[in-house]
Amino acid sequence: MSDYVAGPTKHVASAGPSAEQPAGRLYARLWRWHLLAALLVIPFVLWQSTTGTIYLWAEWGMDQAHPELRFVQPGAATVPPSVQLAAALEAAPKEFSAKVTGGHGHGGGGAHDHGAMTEQGGPPVQEIILSDDPRRSTQVMMLNESGLPYPIFVDPYSGRVLGSLTGSQWLPGLTKALHGGWPLGKPGSWLLELADGWAIFMILSGLYLWWPRQRGFLAALRPRFDRGARMAVRDLHAIVAVLFSAVFLFFLISALPWTAFWGGEVLSRVQTALNQKGTAGFSPGGASAQQMAAAQKPIDDLVAEARTRGISQALSVRLAPWPGAPLYIGNRNGPPSADRVILGNPKTGEVTRDALRAEQPVIPRMVGFGIHVHQGDFGLWNLWMNTAFALSLIWLTVTGVASWWMRRPRRSLGVPRKMELRWPRALIATAAAMCLLLPIFGASVLLLLGLERLLVRRGKPA
Known part of the structure; x- marks a missing residue:
């Protein structure tokens, strides 16, 4: 000035x-x-x-506030993702009165918001988060009537539901939504x-x-x-x-x-216009509980295939609610250079696409880099x-x-x-x-x- x-x-x-x-x-x-x-x-x-600052540290804050939900005692082997999903869906509210959009991107409806509405058949499921840390629980992220995500925590070794948090209690989702323009x-x-x-x-x-x-x-x-x-x-x-x-x-x-x-x-x-569309695509999630329940075996098959193909990081499993949407599996942590997406048929579990970040056009790679920096994905120094x-x-x-x-x-x-x-x-x-x-x-x-x-x-x- x-x-x-x-x-x-x-x-x-x-x-x-x-x-x-x-x-x-x-x-x-x-x-x-x-x-x-x-x-x-x-x-x-x-x-x-x-x-933005609260969002950066919200996951750490949840660890401190709710260790009984976030951490488990490691066991010999995990149960299939479908068993964990079924337990979470059983614990979810049985009535869902409002239709909501399929999840919140960081920008509150940006480039990846298709504006699709969930089908009737239970509350929408934004994603399933399968951790690569043997001490952590599985998170089945649901969406409430306002479109805010809330987690149901499942022990991956027993399939037992540990508990859940509301949309307002789940700071990572709430602050990300507010940062992106929710509820407007x-x-x-x-x-x-x-x-x-x-x-x-x-x-x-x-x-x-x-x-x-x-x-x-x-x-x-x-x-x-x-x-x-x-x-x-x-x-x-x-x-x-x-x-x-x-x-x-x-x-x-x-x-x-x-x-x-x-x-x-x-x-x-x-x-x-520049032929720079990403080949990996993106899924906001948001399929109904009924749609997710119908895709349980394909989810198990695709998760196993992702591990077989060498994806060792935590996995995000998503399914959008519109007809023909693929099952989306992407890694959530690890170096951004290792970003990888596997798309599959939600009826058969067959892999339809396996895309690496290095194979993407320049513009999607640049956008992805910006997302990782914003979210602090490069480590503690980035946070x-x-x-x-x-x-x-x-x-x-x-x-x-x-x-x-x-x-x-x-x-x-x-x-x-x-x-x-x-x-x-x-x-x-x-x-x-x-x-x-x-x-x-x-x-x-x-x-x-x-x-x-x-x-x-x-x-x-x-």
Whole structure:
């Protein structure tokens, strides 16, 4: 952020070029839009940082809170997955009054949400998680009437149900759903995508505003504590933003494939046009209890085949509710380079596809890499890095609000007034490209420009 002096006719950017010069007018205009973007993005940042951080550590938290459900005494041999599934289905609620979508992706209905509805015949089953740790229980993930996942825990050695948790108690599922826009569904995902675009703009414009013009690059990375509290808070905000800017951009851009519109509509069409569709596919799960019960033997056969083919990691078994959906088996942990998916016939158990991550086109591999980084799948260092990233976002929100409050004129919001200027062609081209690449963001820019012009025509201050 820049230091400005508000007056009845102009804003003078003391940290940037003079407002009397074209460069100064551009600086002031970008500062205006940077502040407006911040007002829009702050709630999104706080929400995503909080839910994302809790999600990262939720599995560990469940281990501490419910060890009697999460851990078992290892035995000589496990019972077949179908026996464990049958026990869980027997313990599940027998009545299910509402139809729900087939599970929550991270983005709350993104590229992999087919919008299918579950059939009648018991509550939907999102997935079966078969651990590779002999001390851990099997989790049969059900879906409640609101679409939230909840687990039923089964001892894999005896087939005995250990207990279950509700959707609100199961923090991994609850925080993932909230992080992706639940309970608003696709509108929630659209709002997150809108804030994502403005956050990208805020970072890029913030870098321009911070860029050292009167001192060296390294000097600009040192906070000026000798210039008073206002300057110190401003520097502490700007320096952290600059140091984390590349990480911010990575997380924001790599989150887009999970959104309902950009991921489900834009990216999917781009992949089709470029022949970059993934060959492994994806299943959100969500088949009814009746459908899962009918596929018990094929599930046993495909799980055994996955182990025979060398998949040693924990397995996720899913079946979508629509006709013709394949049984989906994928590994859940281990190095991302070992990602593998086996698809099979839910009636016969015959393998129809065996796809490795290394065999996927470039775009699906890039999307998969972003998912793994977001989820902290590269190990403890990844979890701590993501946590530091989330905490830095909260820091930027707090220091940004504090800096604005300390520096705003009295009895004013402190939004710099519009300054007329001719936008540089390079900036126009960059903005146009960003609006085209992020259509929801672009639509919001056009809306704001239209409202601004309308207010000016009516003689109101912009």
